[in-house]
Amino acid sequence: MTEARLEIIDLTVRFGGVRAVDGLSLSHSQGGVLGLIGPNGAGKTTVLNVLSGAAPPTSGEARLNGRRITGLRADRIARAGVARTFQNLQTFHSLSVLHNVLVPLEARAAAKPVVGLFAPLLRGGQLRQRAADLLGRVGMADQLDTPVASLPYGARRRVEVARALAADPRLVMLDEPLAGLSRAESDDLARLIRSVADSGVTVLLVEHDMVAVMRISDRVAVLEQGQLLADGTPAEVQADERVRSAYLGDELDYDPLLHKGDKRAEAAARQRVATDPDAAADPGLAADPDVAADQEAAADRPPQTTDRRRREPRAQQ
Amino acid sequence: MTADTMRHEGRVRADRLRATARLLLPYAVFLAILLLVPAVFTRVPLYTMGNGVYMAILAIAALGLVPLTGFAGQISLGQAAFFGTGAYFSAILTVKSGLPATPAAILGMATAGAAAYLFGRYLFRVSGHYLALATLGLGLVLTIVASQLEITGGTAGVVGVPSLAPFGVELFDDVSYYYLVAAVLLVAVVVVDGLVRSWLGRSLTAVGDAPHAAASSGIDIAARKRLAFVVAAVLAAAAGSLYAHWAAYVDHHTMDLLLSLQLLIIATVGGIRTVWGPVVGAFVVVTLLQVSQELFPELSERVGGQAEIVLYGLALILVLLFLPKGLAGWASDVIQRLTRARAGADEGGAR
Ligand SMILES: Nc1ncnc2c1ncn2[C@@H]1O[C@H](COP(=O)(O)OP(=O)(O)O)[C@@H](O)[C@H]1O
Numbered sequence: 296m297t298e299a300r301l302e303i304i305d306l307t308v309r310f311g312g313v314r315a316v317d318g319l320s321l322s323h324s325q326g327g328v329l330g331l332i333g334p335n336g337a338g339k340t341t342v343l344n345v346l347s348g349a350a351p352p353t354s355g356e357a358r359l360n361g362r363r364i365t366g367l368r369a370d371r372i373a374r375a376g377v378a379r380t381f382q383n384l385q386t387f388h389s390l391s392v393l394h395n396v397l398v399p400l401e402a403r404a405a406a407k408p409v410v411g412l413f414a415p416l417l418r419g420g421q422l423r424q425r426a427a428d429l430l431g432r433v434g435m436a437d438q439l440d441t442p443v444a445s446l447p448y449g450a451r452r453r454v455e456v457a458r459a460l461a462a463d464p465r466l467v468m469l470d471e472p473l474a475g476l477s478r479a480e481s482d483d484l485a486r487l488i489r490s491v492a493d494s495g496v497t498v499l500l501v502e503h504d505m506v507a508v509m510r511i512s513d514r515v516a517v518l519e520q521g522q523l524l525a526d527g528t529p530a531e532v533q534a535d536e537r538v539r540s541a542y543l544g545d546e547l548d549y550d551p552l553l554h555k556g557d558k559r560a561e562a563a564a565r566q567r568v569a570t571d572p573d574a575a576a577d578p579g580l581a582a583d584p585d586v587a588a589d590q591e592a593a594a595d596r597p598p599q600t601t602d603r604r605r606r607e608p609r610a611q612q
Numbered sequence: 613m614t615a616d617t618m619r620h621e622g623r624v625r626a627d628r629l630r631a632t633a634r635l636l637l638p639y640a641v642f643l644a645i646l647l648l649v650p651a652v653f654t655r656v657p658l659y660t661m662g663n664g665v666y667m668a669i670l671a672i673a674a675l676g677l678v679p680l681t682g683f684a685g686q687i688s689l690g691q692a693a694f695f696g697t698g699a700y701f702s703a704i705l706t707v708k709s710g711l712p713a714t715p716a717a718i719l720g721m722a723t724a725g726a727a728a729y730l731f732g733r734y735l736f737r738v739s740g741h742y743l744a745l746a747t748l749g750l751g752l753v754l755t756i757v758a759s760q761l762e763i764t765g766g767t768a769g770v771v772g773v774p775s776l777a778p779f780g781v782e783l784f785d786d787v788s789y790y791y792l793v794a795a796v797l798l799v800a801v802v803v804v805d806g807l808v809r810s811w812l813g814r815s816l817t818a819v820g821d822a823p824h825a826a827a828s829s830g831i832d833i834a835a836r837k838r839l840a841f842v843v844a845a846v847l848a849a850a851a852g853s854l855y856a857h858w859a860a861y862v863d864h865h866t867m868d869l870l871l872s873l874q875l876l877i878i879a880t881v882g883g884i885r886t887v888w889g890p891v892v893g894a895f896v897v898v899t900l901l902q903v904s905q906e907l908f909p910e911l912s913e914r915v916g917g918q919a920e921i922v923l924y925g926l927a928l929i930l931v932l933l934f935l936p937k938g939l940a941g942w943a944s945d946v947i948q949r950l951t952r953a954r955a956g957a958d959e960g961g962a963r
């Protein structure tokens with residue numbers, strides 16, 4: 296597989312007076328995991344929405360392997376090799392685990408000319424096998440026929456990741472995939488993300504769990520108020536003064552990037568999260584009435600705390 | 613080892629047989645009920661054979677709402693407009709142009725489908741509740757237009773629509789006409805069931821469940837919604853054609869908004885995510901219609917001859933409150949729970 300070459304060129308997204316993304320330029324062609332971090336409201340989800348076709352940019356553009364993807368319909372972008380998961384977890388709740396992953400496989404099979412609509416019928420067994428394999432990869436092999444709605448939160452997250460991987464994407468964008476997972480689940484998923492990247496798929500990882508981001512990313516870009524604040528290897532970014540102050544104001548003594556587990560730093564981080572309006576709903580999609588309804592359904596969204604020990608996998612109804 | 617393999621193969625075969633049985637059993641029950649209706653409806657006091665015909669026609673028209681509303685989550689308030697298209701095409705083409713009934717009906721269905729396709733091309737590019745409002749407008753406009761044009765016979769409508777004579781057998785009474793509409797209903801149920809169980813049904817579900825995730829999975833969500841809309845329009849037109857030949861006349865009331873609402877109520881009360889929903893719903897709604905006319909004729913007078921609307925509303929509220937999946941949806945849940953409990957008991961016993 297050819298490495299994905301992603302170029303974001305002077306991208307701006309405005310919502311009324313808010314510049315969610317403000318003249319962002321960023322290129323990435325070396326594969327691996329590109330971590331995208333930044334405080335809540337920095338514009339990370341909005342970047343993902345533009346790259347996946349869920350939201351139009353105000354100006355600027357994005358290209359994948361030289362081809363302009365901004366302005367394309369979301370399904371066309373998906374076909375060009377971009378897949379994603381959602382911060383507010385969007386599984387197909389009336390389908391089984393297997394069928395959730397079958398959907399993108401069938402959509403891709405149906406996109407073939409001539410045989411078109413019949414391809415998913417003719418290749419049904421093959422597609423099912425592929426879906427089952429993918430689910431095995433995320434540890435869901437023994438729950439293929441379970442309705443996804445009856446799964447606990449962490450398992451649904453994994454189904455969503457398997458669905459994103461289904462159509463052989465070149466670029467997978469994950470929006471806070473580790474949020475709300477237990478420690479063990481989070482470690483497993485982080486390992487999976489790394490193995491996906493090692494298999495040649497470029498991963499754009501938005502994540503609040505700094506320890507995980509720094510561990511699995513090859514490169515980290517930091518957004519603040521829609522602008523690129525810093526960009527480099529995990530070590531470079533961790534050492535960057537501006538990043539540290541953006542995360543903690545002037546309290547450089549308590550740096551969550553470096554001192555995970557420091558009580559006062561975590562308390563400060565929690566406070567910051569608690570006062571952030573983003574913690575209530577995913578604004579990246581809130582303007583769309585369809586999605587607003589989905590969000591009500593997905594009221595089981597995990598708390599956005601940066602303290603991993605406070606997270607618990609939540610049992611779903 | 614061979615014994616083991618044989619036992620395994622035997623189990624696989626038994627599983628497959630059970631799955632097929634599970635799929636076909638509802639159809640066997642349905643066919644039996646369809647065949648029993650004439651015997652029952654001609655004997656019991658509340659129903660007439662005409663009720664049986666009307667139920668089947670309403671069920672055909674409401675069936676399209678299963679993929680459209682139940683799966684893709686799109687609400688249409690204009691199904692009566694497509695029903696009316698089928699009815700007017702059949703009436704005008706057979707009465708005024710002397711065309712045989714079958715090509716007339718096919719032209720009506722094709723026109724309704726093409727209109728839905730073109731309408732959908734513009735509508736589904738924007739998300740939200742535009743379809744409900746736009747189809748509401750379409751229905752209202754077409755009703756007025758039909759009452760004004762000369763070709764549709766103005767407010768008088770088109771009278772003298774000939775009765776049907778498939779294979780030379782003239783269907784002049786309700787019992788014989790019933791067998792025709794019941795056969796069409798059976799075919800329509802099979803087709804729609806096949807659609808929603810196929811990968812297309814799965815992608816419609818995906819669109820209804822999480823549109824952004826569906827689009828990011830490579831689904832052209834506008835095209836999927838449009839497909840469901842076209843299917844619903846064609847089915848409504850087919851039902852309209854059958855109605856025109858049965859009632860022998862068509863006027864602008866045939867595409868009244870009340871019919872669109874009635875179809876939505878039928879699908880919702882019966883269960884909008886299963887093909888059995890519209891069938892059960894049509895039975896309930898026609899029963900309520902009969903009850904209101906037979907038992908409360910004086911109430912009917914006081915509210916202007918439409919007492920059934922009160923009962924429809926009541927049924928809708930009760931179902932939405934207590935059986936949100938509709939009667940058929942609830943029944944299938946109960947059956948599933950029972951079979952699972954039995955399977956569990958079997959397994960326990962084997963151990
Ligand atoms: N659909 C929207 N309508 C209005 N404002 C939005 C919308 N989406 C995002 N925003 C705003 O844009 C900013 C960036 O949001 P977002 O991309 O979700 O940030 P992040 O994912 O980094 O937390 C926030 O100030 C948010 O309130």
Ligand SMILES: [Mg+2]
Nearest residue numbers: 339340341382
């Ligand atoms: Mg976000």
